[in-house]
Amino acid sequence: MWFMFLTFIGGAGTVTGSKTIVEAGVLQDSGGPPAGQAIFLVDCGMFQGPREVRSRNWDTFPVDPSTIQSVILSHAHLDHCGYLPALVRHGFAGPVHCSPNTAELVPIILRDSARLQAEDTAWARKKGFSRHAAPESLYGIEDAERAISMLRPVEFGVGFHPAEGVTASLAHGGHILGSSTVTITDTTRDRTVVFSGDLGRGNHPLLSPPAPPCDADAIVVESTYGNREHDDVEAEMDEMAAAITRTLKRGGTVLIPAFAVDRTEVLLAALRGLQDQQRIPVVPIHVDSPMALAGLRVYVTAIQNGDPELNSAIVAEGPDAIDLPNLHEATTPQQSMALDQGGARIIVSASGMGSGGRVTHHLKALLPDRDNAVLLVGFQATGTPGRMLLEGAHEIKIHGKYVPVRAEIVEIEAFSVHADASELIDWLTSCRSKPTQVFVNHGEEAASRALANRIREEWDVAVIVPQAGERIYV
Numbered sequence: 420m421w422f423m424f425l426t427f428i429g430g431a432g433t434v435t436g437s438k439t440i441v442e443a444g445v446l447q448d449s450g451g452p453p454a455g456q457a458i459f460l461v462d463c464g465m466f467q468g469p470r471e472v473r474s475r476n477w478d479t480f481p482v483d484p485s486t487i488q489s490v491i492l493s494h495a496h497l498d499h500c501g502y503l504p505a506l507v508r509h510g511f512a513g514p515v516h517c518s519p520n521t522a523e524l525v526p527i528i529l530r531d532s533a534r535l536q537a538e539d540t541a542w543a544r545k546k547g548f549s550r551h552a553a554p555e556s557l558y559g560i561e562d563a564e565r566a567i568s569m570l571r572p573v574e575f576g577v578g579f580h581p582a583e584g585v586t587a588s589l590a591h592g593g594h595i596l597g598s599s600t601v602t603i604t605d606t607t608r609d610r611t612v613v614f615s616g617d618l619g620r621g622n623h624p625l626l627s628p629p630a631p632p633c634d635a636d637a638i639v640v641e642s643t644y645g646n647r648e649h650d651d652v653e654a655e656m657d658e659m660a661a662a663i664t665r666t667l668k669r670g671g672t673v674l675i676p677a678f679a680v681d682r683t684e685v686l687l688a689a690l691r692g693l694q695d696q697q698r699i700p701v702v703p704i705h706v707d708s709p710m711a712l713a714g715l716r717v718y719v720t721a722i723q724n725g726d727p728e729l730n731s732a733i734v735a736e737g738p739d740a741i742d743l744p745n746l747h748e749a750t751t752p753q754q755s756m757a758l759d760q761g762g763a764r765i766i767v768s769a770s771g772m773g774s775g776g777r778v779t780h781h782l783k784a785l786l787p788d789r790d791n792a793v794l795l796v797g798f799q800a801t802g803t804p805g806r807m808l809l810e811g812a813h814e815i816k817i818h819g820k821y822v823p824v825r826a827e828i829v830e831i832e833a834f835s836v837h838a839d840a841s842e843l844i845d846w847l848t849s850c851r852s853k854p855t856q857v858f859v860n861h862g863e864e865a866a867s868r869a870l871a872n873r874i875r876e877e878w879d880v881a882v883i884v885p886q887a888g889e890r891i892y893v
């Protein structure tokens with residue numbers, strides 16, 4: 420008997436740690452272990468956010484990593500690729516399939532992640548605020564380099580074999596440069612499963628809209644914004660222009676925590692537009708993240724090359740759309756620290772939820788002063804500093820110390836590069852035939868449940884919200 424199982428070991432009940440084990444093969448009639456088993460992963464993300472979520476990165480992997488035949492990455496965000504070096508450290512030997520642009524961006528993300536972990540571990544050791552006597556990194560730079568050497572770029576629409584008896588292909592996902600939906604087919608039963616990955620929006624300022632899903636027997640769809648509809652973009656841009664202008668006029672600094680890859684580019688394009696329309700004053704804009712700067716170069720190259728993932732307007736405008744004349748690059752820690760002296764400037768720094776990276780130092784320095792403003796422009800997961808600020812916290816804990824929150828906190832949703840509930844439904848229902856199963860993952864519980872209910876009501880199809888670790892026959 421042939422089988423295909425999906426096991427959702429991350430991105431279930433949470434928006435981070437996305438990892439799905441796919442198994443296919445023949446079950447022994449004797450009830451013995453499966454023979455000729457194909458086993459591979461779709462995404463290999465790191466858990467991020469509060470300590471209890473991050474601690475899941477240290478859980479024993481549910482299968483021996485040395486038995487995993489390959490990994491397919493939907494895109495280069497850390498919550499979809501950041502665990503890969505840990506998998507390598509524990510015996511995984513490749514290959515890793517992904518789109519060509521993802522293969523450009525993943526090395527930037529993984530090297531930065533390895534470096535940040537080394538820094539955070541050294542900091543925790545020095546300050547002694549870790550619960551562990553000798554805090555250890557999840558992986559080192561050598562593990563990241565080995566993982567990078569396993570990347571195998573494949574063009575959209577070109578078939579490949581993630582394991583024996585299974586074919587796969589990638590299509591444009593429209594979420595960040597390189598992001599892909601993933602289609603896998605068990606060739607023996609001719610059964611097809613499509614993974615949405617993180618799904619983009621029709622109005623991404625740089626990218627073209629996501630490709631519709633091909634006909635599938637089962638679809639795995641993300642639900643980050645499964646219970647939300649995005650606000651009108653123009654109204655949000657007015658709010659952003661007003662918040663930046665009043666902060667700069669009172670001599671304050673505007674801090675924008677941003678995912679280093681894609682969100683930084685989308686923000687820069689928006690700031691350029693607001694500047695050109697004279698809706699905000701022209702002040703120095705500092706991109707303070709080596710990773711964001713490296714990502715920016717990949718986007719600039721893609722624009723110069725007229726990459727088909729980009730929309731025609733941005734290709735026509737050229738690299739100036741995101742490469743602003745008043746852009747300053749902070750590459751060294753000294754340049755980064757100098758930005759915290761205050762004054763009228765805009766700082767864009769990672770991570771996007773304020774949970775790690777250089778932005779934590781800026782938050783510590785800038786939050787206590789009411790002249791400053793923090794613009795939250797992306798999804799803020801439960802338990803992260805960004806979420807606490809959104810919920811009106813009067814103080815937040817950074818590096819083991821409480822920091823008073825006096826700066827203005829403004830939420831701007833216009834920059835979401837995730838489809839909202841209606842856009843997710845539109846994407847799903849654009850397939851020509853209905854699947855027999857839909858799995859809703861990659862969302863916080865309430866968001867996943869709300870989307871599942873809407874799909875059931877509007878499409879009359881079986882919908883499952885998998886639990887973390889649940890193994891499901893498809």
Ligand SMILES: [Zn+2]
Nearest residue numbers: 494496594617
């Ligand atoms: Zn993503």
